[in-house]
Amino acid sequence: MTIRIGLAGLGKMGLSHLAIVNAHPELEVAAVCDGLSYLTNNLKKFTPFNCYNDYQDMLANEQLDAVLIATPSKAHATMANQAIQAGLHVFCEKPFVLDINEGQKIITQAATNDLVTQVGYHNRFVGAFQKAQQLVAEGALGTVYHFRAEAYGPVVIRPQSATWRSKKSEGGGVVYDYACHALDLVNFVLGPVEDVSGVIRNNIFSKDVDDEVYCSLTLKNNLQGQLAANWSDESQRKMTTKLTIWGTTGQINVDRQECALYLRNESTASLPKGWSIYNTTELTDEVWYYLRGEEYSAQIDEFVERINTQNKKTTTACDFATALETDRACAMINGLETDPAADGKVDQVAVRQSFTQRLRGLLGAKHA
Amino acid sequence: MPENNHEMDRVIFGDNQFFGVNHMSEEKARAQAIRFQDIAAVTNVLDTAYQIGIRTFMCTTHERMAQVCDYFRANMEKYPDYQFYPCMPYAHKYANAVTEQGMIGALKQFLPTDGKISALFKGGKAVAQADVQSIAHLLIDAEMKTFEGLSTPVIFVQNVITDLLLGLGVADAFKIFDEYIRERYNAEPGYITMNLPLLLETLNSCGIENPIICSNINKAAFRMCGGQASYEKLIESGRFRPIAMSVFASGAIPASDAINYVCEQKGIESVVFGASSRGHIQETYDLILRHSQGAEMELAAP
Structure with missing residues (x-):
């Protein structure tokens, strides 16, 4: 059965999703929507897509089964809520929501309406990360006692920036843009975050948002580890997300290309002592259409599969409830859910100001 | 549409490394x-490959290519038959700019700031009103500027x-690209893809016949979307220049094994590979020639 889907938001991720969705044999792009008429006008000219500039118009006028939301983060909650109210399955770009309470209401409503929800945490569909998840679940590392989750990349590498990503009120900044990927991987491989502490957040080039963030994480299963994210790291060609996990019997170093497992002793014949390297190239299944990475197609395919099998639970996809755990961790890191006087947050403000002053001194008056 | 007449070398050097x-x-x-x-490390490897017999360099329009082009312009006598196959654009450059400045902001960043056309692009609104074809032409020109001469x-x-x-x-x-590359640069348009069967069908549907297409072709069926069997069949059909x-x-x-598989696919015109050491370049070059048959072997010789 063909699923009729509407897409909202035609930015970088939106266009990429549109191409993937349009190429999927079981999806039919019923309509697309973006506030920027330059984009919709050109799409009208070059494609047969049914274009809207208003999301509610699209929902009201089209017979849809599902929507894909790839708008700036601030709009996610309202749009997801309207879609769920209208009885549509929803695929939403990350992060799911900025307001945890709103997110919770949407999840409850989606469950009541028996709808499939998913958030675009695509690293879950990367072969190397899936291998790490599988090895940890099988107990290959014995008792896991520490982890480090990192995300680095070259997004903001100079002092001017003009998009919603540079506005804190719209969900911009390194926490919701970069750290969330690392947090979701922690959730996927090790478990959801219970608490954060020792948060260091700084702007390097941005005025209104943080460009780097570091903190300690305590998971619901009491495992502790650290998070580091910096989107002003020009030494990276593109976003690099990695996870290092230490256990009593071994260690895993994993990024999108490879999962490297070190074992202190031979576990089974297929898990020898020392290093075993698993490359994403060997672990990846073919997709029907490739754009930028198999994972982007695979996550859409799983969304379709979950709709077709009436919300079958999978170990891979990140539904709204799972994504909300990451949103909650992001909110805690941003100091939105914790008492500002608690766990060193007051000191943190002083640390941040002193760093900013120091950096401005180094960069000279023009950036002040 | 002009005929495809540029004869491609059997072995082409790539730039990922x-x-x-x-x-x-x-x-x-x-x-x-x-x-x-250090760009000298790049040109040294290109020189080594040239000495071995590889005179075509297929390269992304990465900003560092400017220095490589400067080197070859300054040493034309040393490399009289050297040729570049530019691949545009370097997508991360645009993707990062879109993240940082939004769609229109990124477009303005990469469009030329001088010349008579610049007046058109002073404000975001003007960019938004310009037609896609003119913008595409300007972006192609901006990418090709590096390769002048x-x-x-x-x-x-x-x-x-x-x-x-x-x-x-x-x-x-694709038609806009195809026509502009032929007319403005007197060159053959080429397409790199991970989705060969779908691309060929689409190009044919808009009247582009026998196109040059560069795609993954390997024994492991790695990133051959649409399936290895379908790739093999299309290569054999002679409907495109692989x-x-x-x-x-x-x-x-x-x-x-890798080279043997590729050379068994009789319709493949060229093989592109990247390597950093003399030994590896020589070994791969020799393997391709050894496994290739007939006249094709001669094409790679400088």
């Missing part, structure tokens, strides 16, 4: 980025853009 691209390991990618941060007989669209346009179903965009890339599937296939 120079710009920190490695599909197997981030660590290897970084080691390569360190090794090649050098031989560029084939000019490619990078796979991220090819496959994005393909997924969106914007077949007209260049094989990723023939080693990022090192997953032993060199001899």
Whole structure:
């Protein structure tokens, strides 16, 4: 059965999703929507897509089964809520929501309406990360006692920036843009975050948002580890997300290309002592259409599969409830859910100001 | 439409190794980025490849290419028959700019700021009103400026853009590219893709026949979307001019097996590979020639 889907938001991720969705044999792009008429006008000219500039118009006028939301983060909650109210399955770009309470209401409503929800945490569909998840679940590392989750990349590498990503009120900044990927991987491989502490957040080039963030994480299963994210790291060609996990019997170093497992002793014949390297190239299944990475197609395919099998639970996809755990961790890191006087947050403000002053001194008056 | 008449070399040199691209390991990618941060390290390897017999360099329009082009312009006598196959654009450059400045902001960043056309692009509104075809032409010119005065007989669209346009179903965009590359640069348009069967069907549907297409072709069926069997059938059909890339599937296939498989596919015109050491370049070059048959063997000789 063909699923009729509407897409909202035609930015970088939106266009990429549109191409993937349009190429999927079981999806039919019923309509697309973006506030920027330059984009919709050109799409009208070059494609047969049914274009809207208003999301509610699209929902009201089209017979849809599902929507894909790839708008700036601030709009996610309202749009997801309207879609769920209208009885549509929803695929939403990350992060799911900025307001945890709103997110919770949407999840409850989606469950009541028996709808499939998913958030675009695509690293879950990367072969190397899936291998790490599988090895940890099988107990290959014995008792896991520490982890480090990192995300680095070259997004903001100079002092001017003009998009919603540079506005804190719209969900911009390194926490919701970069750290969330690392947090979701922690959730996927090790478990959801219970608490954060020792948060260091700084702007390097941005005025209104943080460009780097570091903190300690305590998971619901009491495992502790650290998070580091910096989107002003020009030494990276593109976003690099990695996870290092230490256990009593071994260690895993994993990024999108490879999962490297070190074992202190031979576990089974297929898990020898020392290093075993698993490359994403060997672990990846073919997709029907490739754009930028198999994972982007695979996550859409799983969304379709979950709709077709009436919300079958999978170990891979990140539904709204799972994504909300990451949103909650992001909110805690941003100091939105914790008492500002608690766990060193007051000191943190002083640390941040002193760093900013120091950096401005180094960069000279023009950036002040 | 003019006939395809540029004869491609059997062996073409690729550039991933120079710009920190490695599909197997981030660590290897970084080691390569360190090794090649001095542009002389890049041109030395290109010189080695040239001495071995490889005179075509298929390269992304990465900003560092400007220095490589300067080197070849300054040494024309040493490399009289050297040719570049530019592949545009370097997608991360645009992707990062879109993230940082939004769609219109990024467009303004990459469009020329001088000349009579500049008045058109003073404000975001003006950019928004300009037609897609003129913008595409200007972006192509901006990318090609680096190669001024050098031989560029084939000019490619990078796979991220090819496959994005393909997924969106914007077949007209391929026509805009095809016509402009032929008219303005007197060159053959080429397409890099991870979705060969779908691309060929789409190009044919908008009247582009027998195109040069560079795609993954390897024994491991790695990133051959649409299926290896379908690729083999299309290669055999002679409906396009294939260049094989990723023939080693990022090192997953032993060199001899990899080259043997590619050379068994009789319709493949060229094989593109990247390597950093003289030994590896020589070995791969020899393997391709040894496994190739007939006249094709002679094409690679300088």
